[in-house]
Amino acid sequence: MNYQFNWKLVLSGQYGHWIIQGLIVTLKISFISIIFSLIIGTIIAVFRLSKIKPLEWFSLAYTEFFRNTPLLVQIFFWYFGSDAILPKPIKEWLYKQNFEFAAGVIALTVYTSAFIAEEIRSGINSIPKTQLEASRACGLSFIQSMRYVILPQAFRIIIPPLISQFLNLTKNSSLVMTIGVMELTYMARQIESYTFHGFEAFTVVTLIYIAISLSISLLINLYNKYFLRNLKY
């Protein structure tokens, strides 16, 4: 074996710059998708429990459809297939932005929100029914009861599985390299093909992914601890 390790090569100069660029894109796409998937996941979960049949069915179809198809297929669908169904103004607007990035965000959001919806639904179900009853009895609407009474309690319970979903999303974001989003994995691949130093490039990127994941866990756990301080049953 006469492979010459050259860590400096991938960490400095143009290649180091690419890694930073890729990191920023990865953080951006993950952060945006986490926020959207949390919002959409919550809405889908509440739909499922709304006791309004069409909304329940929609929610069921949504979760089952997007949980049970491969993410890569979904990414390709939004990137190559959405062209056929999106209205023209939206399409034009998207092309003016960064279409790869947008398709990536949509795919990651839709896919992850289906899982998050299920977590949130089980969280809501774990709150005693009497809480909804008590809040409805005071005159709060279903939505208000969810927002002020049920969801704040449910979210605290589902923090651990929610962290897993956020971590999955962040790692899954590497798949969007296939549609040309220049995120971390894309950059590592590019450095590898320019320098043939794939080992260093992918090792660095691996470590960066671990660092991002651990930071997400840490941040949410701190947030959780700060809030849990006040939660006593």
Add this chain to the structure above:
Amino acid sequence: MAYLELKNVHKWFGNFHVLKNINEQVDKGEVLVICGPSGSGKSTLIRCINRLEEIDKGEILFKNKSIHAKDVNINQLRADIGIVFQQFNLYPHLTVLQNITLAPIKVRKMSKDEAETIALKLLERVGIKEQAHKYPAELSGGQQQRVAIARALAMKPKVMLFDEPTSALDPEMINEVLNVMKDLAKDGMTMLCVTHEMGFAKEVADRVIFMDQGEIIERGTPEHFFTNPTHERTKAFLKEIL
């Protein structure tokens, strides 16, 4: 004219006929105590009045208007009819003060300051003003139930429903809750109380009704009810409970 009126009310849980042809009237300011063995439908009856349960047949009129009429806003109806549960059902993630002010702010559209002023007055009235910033879990059962009463009163309800409010309490805490309820009755609140506290019934009830197997089988003044009940089932019940 009756303030609250139940006409031929029926309800089924599946095949189980839980309320059978209930007819009852409650006047403004009246205190009605509902007693009876467990499973007799007393809780279901009062839960139908704020539509936590829906009736299958008959009619319930509040201020001469059907509570099931199409133009009735169910949230406004519930805001006007307070309920206190056996298990308190406070919101564990909110402080005592937040528990009380949530609905007034969100449903009655009060300002936060106004709602808090009212909440603190109510907490003073139920004797636990100093607990305002604690969480429910830090309070005793009796204190939690008094918070629950304050929470219901903060909506300025026209009618108060009590669903066995002292049944989950340790014996030494029962009186602190009953005293709040007596105080409320003296202030002229219209109250429907499901309770087994016969002392309370004797002292503050205007009328007592006795339910068994989904029917009202005895009704009258507390005096009549305790000294001279007509129905055998009532006599047996009173013998057990007194």
